[in-house]
Amino acid sequence: MRIAVVGTGVVGSILAGHLLKKGEETVLVDADPERVAGLKRSGVKIQDPRRCISGDFTVPVQEVYQSIQEFSSKPPDALFLSIKACILEEVMQDVKALKNDRLLVVSFQNGLGTEEVIARALATRRRVMRVVINYAGRIVDSQTVGVGFFNPPNHIGALEPDCVPAARELAALLTAADLATQYSDNIQFQVWEKVILNSALCAISALTDLSIQAVMGMPQLRAIAEGIIREGMAVAGSEGVSFPAGFFHYCVDYLNKAGAHKPSMCADCANRRKTEIDFLNGMIAERGLRAGVPVPYNQTVAALIKGLEYHIPNKERS
Structure with missing residues (x-):
């Protein structure tokens, strides 16, 4: 599965780092040109000395872009939005332009109703999922994110029954990447x-x-x-x-x-x-x-x- 992670702050970096560490084909997107340059140069650096998740590691990044449009010719199968909710509507304009009618879009964010913003922008609820994240951390420096805690599991739910099998598949994928995640039928x-x-x-x-x-x-x-x-x-x-x-x-x-x-x-x-x-x-x-x-x-x-x-x-x- 080809995965895109949009937003490489604390939450997005921990997600992307563990997916890459597991060997998943993962594309990273961040609007900050300095962050993009740093990821290209040094990869994703995770500090986790207490092994809240899987310990310290650095993993190289093959694909990192400053905008979603830059990889539109090869769209992902699943796109995780790890951006602040306050810019979600703006980013969804770019997501809508991706030419993949089967694209799964996952709200990997905090806040109430983010999945509904996504569904309205896509004009469908059938490909939209919501994750409730139970880890957090901090920015150590411009290239490094530190894990503060993880209270497993994360939870993932689908907005429509048609999407439940895909949600279960993503739960298994995240769990295999050390980010223990359970499917919830009451997200x-x-x-x-x-x-x-x-x-x-x-x-x-x-x-x-x-x-x-x-x-x-x-x-x-x-x-x-x-x-x-x-x-x-x-x-x-x-x-x-x-x-x-x-x-x-x-x-x-x-x-x-x-x-x-x-x-x-x-x-x-x-x-x-x-x-x-x-x-x-x-x-x-x-x-x-x-x-x-x-x-x-x-x-x-x-x-x-x-x-x-x-x-x-x-x-x-x-």
Whole structure:
């Protein structure tokens, strides 16, 4: 199977590196010319000294491009989108131009509703899949990504029954590449679980420039995080997603154990880059208002992050 990984940040690099290490034909795409040059020169470098996944390694890259159009003459069989949700619609314009009517498109991202953005752009749900990623890491330097943790498995789901066999095949392929992945016939549960957790930690940390540990250690901020969780659960419930007993306490316990880590939204705000807030608290607020579910915590933090985004140059803010 020929695979393309679009976006070589932390998530995309770990994905691409392990696929290449396994010997899968893998094409990499990144809009940053310096990153492309570095990948061509040095390959994908993964630091994993604690062997959270498979240890340290470097693997060469045969094909790396700055745009999807550059490999359109030889399109992939499956395309993994590991880009920020806030640029997904723009990138999908290039994906649509690929001449492969059987192309499988996988949302390998955080955020609520990314798979629906893909399906709308393609005008079909039959070739679209969603993965909920349970690993993370950090950029060590311009050529190296470090693995921070992996809480296996990842989960993959299909939007339509026709795509279930392909989703199972990709789950097996990822698992063989040391990225343990299970097929889920209820992927929206895993999507909502991850969105609620990310929404409870990312925006508050970004607004205060505090680690998750510090946020959860301050009663005033902890109360906001708990309010975000409760609202997220209520909105998910309005869409037919049910959580097991004790889910709220599971979320709080997860945040309590997150440690002195700052989510990437902190760096986005500090460096005046667009965030994924529209697909986290913003999307919870939007869906909550549509369903008549009160969402004051999510509305407020989403609005405050949008206020910080106001400082982004106009061409990047749009």
